Amino acid sequence: MALVRGGAALIYRGDYRNARQLLAAMGRRLAGRADRLGGTRSLRDLFLEERRKHRLEHETLSRLAVLIEAGPSGPRVALAKAPEVAEALTEALGTNFQLPGALPLRDLLGMVGAHEWRSKGVEVLPLGAHLRTRWGVFAPVRGEHVELVAEAVKRWPVAGKRALDVGTGTGVLGLLLARAGALVTATDISPDAVACARENAQRLAVADRMEVVEADLFGEGRFELVVCNPPWLPHEAVTALDRAVYDPGGRFLARFLDGLAAHLAPGGEGWLILSDLAERLGLRGEDELERQLEAAGLTVAGGIEAAPRHPRSRDAADPLHEARSKEVTALRRLVVRSR
Numbered sequence: 001m002a003l004v005r006g007g008a009a010l011i012y013r014g015d016y017r018n019a020r021q022l023l024a025a026m027g028r029r030l031a032g033r034a035d036r037l038g039g040t041r042s043l044r045d046l047f048l049e050e051r052r053k054h055r056l057e058h059e060t061l062s063r064l065a066v067l068i069e070a071g072p073s074g075p076r077v078a079l080a081k082a083p084e085v086a087e088a089l090t091e092a093l094g095t096n097f098q099l100p101g102a103l104p105l106r107d108l109l110g111m112v113g114a115h116e117w118r119s120k121g122v123e124v125l126p127l128g129a130h131l132r133t134r135w136g137v138f139a140p141v142r143g144e145h146v147e148l149v150a151e152a153v154k155r156w157p158v159a160g161k162r163a164l165d166v167g168t169g170t171g172v173l174g175l176l177l178a179r180a181g182a183l184v185t186a187t188d189i190s191p192d193a194v195a196c197a198r199e200n201a202q203r204l205a206v207a208d209r210m211e212v213v214e215a216d217l218f219g220e221g222r223f224e225l226v227v228c229n230p231p232w233l234p235h236e237a238v239t240a241l242d243r244a245v246y247d248p249g250g251r252f253l254a255r256f257l258d259g260l261a262a263h264l265a266p267g268g269e270g271w272l273i274l275s276d277l278a279e280r281l282g283l284r285g286e287d288e289l290e291r292q293l294e295a296a297g298l299t300v301a302g303g304i305e306a307a308p309r310h311p312r313s314r315d316a317a318d319p320l321h322e323a324r325s326k327e328v329t330a331l332r333r334l335v336v337r338s339r
């Protein structure tokens with residue numbers, strides 16, 4: 001453990017079960033150590049401490065690696081009693097992964113878990129369907145934002161509109177819009193998310209009404225409706241999946257707001273789905289969003305809100321419980337301010 005904490009990487013060569021046990025034991029040691037770093041009280045400090053722990057855990061545990069070699073049916077783990085991982089690895093890494101190679105055991109376990117989860121899919125009630133997910137793609141397991149968009153398409157019909165879903169992930173919001181009759185373009189910067197959203201559009205038989213493109217934010221064109229559920233916490237991202245939740249320097253949100261008007265067709269509107277957790281944790285100033293909207297020439301033309309229902313919001317042992325239990329997620333209808 002001291003070696004790993006000092007920055008050395010270890011290639012484990014025993015059997016698979018022991019490798020997993022070692023990783024779990026290292027995790028427990030780190031958790032105990034990191035807990036002793038505590039002592040500060042503001043919600044912001046507690047959040048920053050949680051993120052420091054997360055980074056330390058990610059960096060340290062990622063140094064325990066296993067060898068991956070070519071097997072008769074694809075890549076396999078070079079450890080005794082290892083399970084079949086060829087499909088999970090090919091799904092997560094594509095076929096360009098160099099063999100033999102090394103992978104952090106933690107990532108390998110994540111890929112195997114994602115593969116199992118992927119075969120079942122994530123149930124999305126407002127869609128009445130299970131969506132496929134992939135390793136590193138944000139899965140809509142928290143339902144508030146999906147329910148807000150499902151409610152919005154009932155209140156403000158989208159049939160026949162040209163709509164853009166910025167940062168589509170599994171494609172969930174674009175799929176809701178396409179099902180409600182919109183002609184959708186969906187973007188994501190992550191190639192895995194793009195592949196995942198395309199697959200879901202095909203499985204839900206709306207691929208003729210939903211095009212998915214790899215792009216930074218808006219891509220090309222103007223739309224009557226632009227929908228976005230951005231990463232909602234302005235803070236550094238540590239892992240690939242973190243990039244769906246954390247928005248370093250608040251740049252995604254700032255760029256989205258600054259660029260929205262230029263991507264709206266005349267009379268068009270944006271639906272921004274954003275929780276107020278950042279304000280509650282002191283990561284974004286109380287009136288900062290308002291100022292950004294003003295500076296971007298946008299105004300709020302109404303919207304709807306949802307209280308938190310996800311399990312973490314009910315976990316009284318969570319150090320951030322006070323903020324998470326009161327978090328409000330809002331869908332704001334943004335329009336260009338008339339001069």
Ligand SMILES: C[S@@+](CC[C@H](N)C(=O)[O-])C[C@H]1O[C@@H](n2cnc3c(N)ncnc32)[C@H](O)[C@@H]1O
Nearest residue numbers: 140167168169188189190216217229230231244
């Ligand atoms: C909070 S997730 C939302 C995913 C999905 N729309 C949903 O509601 O479940 C944010 C998404 O934005 C994507 N993203 C991050 N930066 C991006 C960028 N610069 N351009 C396009 N998409 C981006 C992430 O890959 C992620 O899929």
